[in-house]
Amino acid sequence: MENELEKPSRKRRPSAAQRTVSSSAKSKGATSAAAFLAIDSPKGDLSLKVPGGIVGISNLDKMFWPVEKFTKGDLISYYLRVSGVMIKYLKDRPAILARYPNGITQKGFFQQNIDDAPAILHTERLENQVGRFLNYAVYTSVASLIYLVNLGTISQNTWHSRLSDLDRPDYVVFDLDPYEADFSTVLQVALTVNQVLIDLGLTGYPKTSGSKGVHVYVPVARRYGYEEAARFAEQVAAKVAERAPKIATVERRMNARKQGQVYVDWQQNARGKSAASIYSVRARAGATVSTPVTWEEVSRGFEMTDFTIQTVPDRIEKKGDLWDGMLKRKQMLPKLPLGL
Numbered sequence: 001m002e003n004e005l006e007k008p009s010r011k012r013r014p015s016a017a018q019r020t021v022s023s024s025a026k027s028k029g030a031t032s033a034a035a036f037l038a039i040d041s042p043k044g045d046l047s048l049k050v051p052g053g054i055v056g057i058s059n060l061d062k063m064f065w066p067v068e069k070f071t072k073g074d075l076i077s078y079y080l081r082v083s084g085v086m087i088k089y090l091k092d093r094p095a096i097l098a099r100y101p102n103g104i105t106q107k108g109f110f111q112q113n114i115d116d117a118p119a120i121l122h123t124e125r126l127e128n129q130v131g132r133f134l135n136y137a138v139y140t141s142v143a144s145l146i147y148l149v150n151l152g153t154i155s156q157n158t159w160h161s162r163l164s165d166l167d168r169p170d171y172v173v174f175d176l177d178p179y180e181a182d183f184s185t186v187l188q189v190a191l192t193v194n195q196v197l198i199d200l201g202l203t204g205y206p207k208t209s210g211s212k213g214v215h216v217y218v219p220v221a222r223r224y225g226y227e228e229a230a231r232f233a234e235q236v237a238a239k240v241a242e243r244a245p246k247i248a249t250v251e252r253r254m255n256a257r258k259q260g261q262v263y264v265d266w267q268q269n270a271r272g273k274s275a276a277s278i279y280s281v282r283a284r285a286g287a288t289v290s291t292p293v294t295w296e297e298v299s300r301g302f303e304m305t306d307f308t309i310q311t312v313p314d315r316i317e318k319k320g321d322l323w324d325g326m327l328k329r330k331q332m333l334p335k336l337p338l339g340l
Contacts, residue, residue, distance in 0.1 A: 029047070030046075030047040030048060030049035030054045031046050031047065031048055031049065032048075032049050033048065033049070033050050033080050033142075036048055036076075036077070036080065037077055037080060037081065039073075041061070041071075041073070042060040042061065042071070042073030042076075042077070043060055043061040043073070044058075044059075044060060044061065045057065045058040045059070045060070046060070048076075048146060050080070050083075050141075050142040050143050050146055051083075051141055051142040051143065052120055052140065052141025052142050052143030052144060053119070053120040053141070053143040054120075054143070055120060055143050055146045055147050055150065056150070057076055057146065057150045058150065059072055060072055060073035060076070061073060062102070062103065063103055064100070064103035064104060064154070064287075065103065065104060065285075065286075065287050066103065066105060067285065068285075068286060068287060070287050070309065072103075072150075072152075074287075074309065075149060075154065075281060075287075075309065076146060076149055076150065078281060078287075078289075078309040078312075078313065079145060079146065079149050079281075080142075080146070081313040082279045082312065082313055082316060083142045083145060083146075085279065085316055085321040085324075086145075086156075086277070086278065086279040087139070087141070087142055087145065088327065089158075089277055089278045089279070089323075089327070090139035090145060090156060090158055090277055091139055091140060091141075091162075092138065092139070092140065092162040092163045092164065093138065093139055093158040093159050093161070093162055093163075094124060094126060094136035094137070094138050094158070094159045094163070094166075095136065095137045095138065095139060095148065095153075095156065095157060095158055095159075095274070096110060096111075096112050096136075096157045096159075096274045097110065097111040097112070097137065097148060097151070097153045097157070098110060098153060098154065098155045098157055098283065099111055099151055099152045099153050099154075100152050100154050100283050101151065101152030102152070104154070104283045104284070104285070108152075108154075108283060112128060112134050112136060113134040113135055113136075114135045114136070114137050115135065117135075117137065118147070120141070120143040120144055120147055121137055121138075121140075121143075121144050121147050121148070122137075122138045122140045122144065123135040123136060123137055123138060124136050124138050124163060126166070126272075128272050129270070129271070129272040129273075138163060139156075139158070154281050154282070154283045155210075155276050155280050155281060155282050155283060156276070156277045156280040156281075157274040157275065157276055157277065157280070158274055158275070158277050159271075159272065159273070159274055160173060160226075160229075160269070160273065160274075160275070161222075161226075161271070165222055166271065167225055167226065167271065168222045168223065168224060168225060168226075169220070169222075169224070169226060169229050169269065170219060170220070170222060170327060171217045171218055171219045171220060171326075171327075172217070172218040172220060172229045172232060172233050172269055172333075173215060173216075173217055173218075173233070173268050173269055173275055174193055174204075174215065174216040174217075174218075174233065174236070174237065174264060174265070174266060175209065175213060175215055175265040175268050175275065176189050176190055176193070176209075176213045176214045176215070176216070176262050176263070176264060176265070177212070177213050177262065177263040177265050178212050178213050178262050178263075179254055179257065179261075179262075179263060180259070180260070181247070181260045181261060181262045182260070183212070183303070183304065184301060185247050185260060185262055186212075186213055186214050186262050187214065187298050187299075187301060188244070188247055189214075189240065189244060189247055189248045189262040189264065190206055190214045190216060190298050191295070191298060191299060192240050192243055192244045192248060193216050193236070193240050193264070194206070194216070194295055194298075195243075196236055196239045196240055196243065196340065197216075197218060197236070199340055200236075200334050200338065200340070201334070202218055202331055202334075203218070203219075203329065203331065204216045204217065204218050205217045205218075205219070205292065205322075205323055205326050206292070206293050206294075206295060206298055207278055207290055207291055207292045207293060207323075208288070208289075208290055208291050208293060208304055208307055209276060209282070209290055210276055210280060210281070210282035210284065210288045210289050210290035210291070210304070210307070211276070211282050211284055211288070211290075211304075212304070213262075214298070215275065215276075215290070217326070218331065219326050219327060219328075219329040219330070219331055220330070220331050220332070220333055221330035221331065221332055222330075224333060226269060226270055226271045228333065229269045229333075230266065230267070230269040230270060231336060232333050232334075232336065232338075233266035233269045234250075234266045235336060235337060235338045236266070236338070237250045237264040237265075237266040238250055239338060239340055240264050241264060246258075246260075246261075247260065247261060247262060248261060248262055248264055249261040249262070249263055249264065250263070250264055250266070251263070252265075252267070276290045277290065278290060278291075278292055278323055279291065279312065279316075281309055286304075286305050286308055287308050287309040287310075288304050288305060288307060288308055289307045289308060289309060289312045290307075291307035291312055291315070292321070292322040292323045293322070294322060
């Protein structure tokens, strides 16, 4: 997640108006998603009827990306357009909110605890990584997604596991962090990750991070705990660094990396860790989106700015959901140590 965010604050929580707007909206009449998307430049406040309930959305003309002139209304419109394919990747997962209520030029903050929430937003009391019990927001429907977006949650950051079995992730994640390396080098490292996975008989799914790097997801059967997933990820990352030592490293300390190396981060595979979901917007210039790509596209090359809130909905309409079926792919992890 972005390092410019502040730490969680107990004082920052949805206002009373935000918590009750979904119920008060019912008496005023609600706008359908289709009607909302037909509005050229949404302004002010309104109530929105979407799968899962009626959500109050506010300050729609607030500028979230001043350079690009994208508003909060534009952000909500994007999420409505992609919600049909996105929701299955979010559903039943706890969220860590990365909130930018005043847009990307103002400092954002993390929020894990939700003290109060409307009926459309399910919360679950869970233990975090430092032993505190917090009320986490859980995605259950399009209504819950739009409610969180209305709070200024630009990026949708989910746990790797679902409520039905929070101790067993659905996938292993590799986060390729370039730091100061060229993006073309990130793509080369991603191809090396893919080759290691192929040699292990596994299929990896690439997507842009929407920020600076690339994510590779490896769907697995829900029989492995987070520690098992992390040990596997650590050994794969080490193999990648062995095969491409000039451009890939597992050295976490930035000042200890060689110039131009990409960090193969395997340490995100822990209970309570989160990553930007597929199709999630990022709080970055250009309103870039974490977007699934094919390995052929990785090989040919592309730019992060190819995938934005303006281009991704049309890409989905043209190409479909490139990760369709990923969550149903129950791959078995090889025995450790890896024999490559």
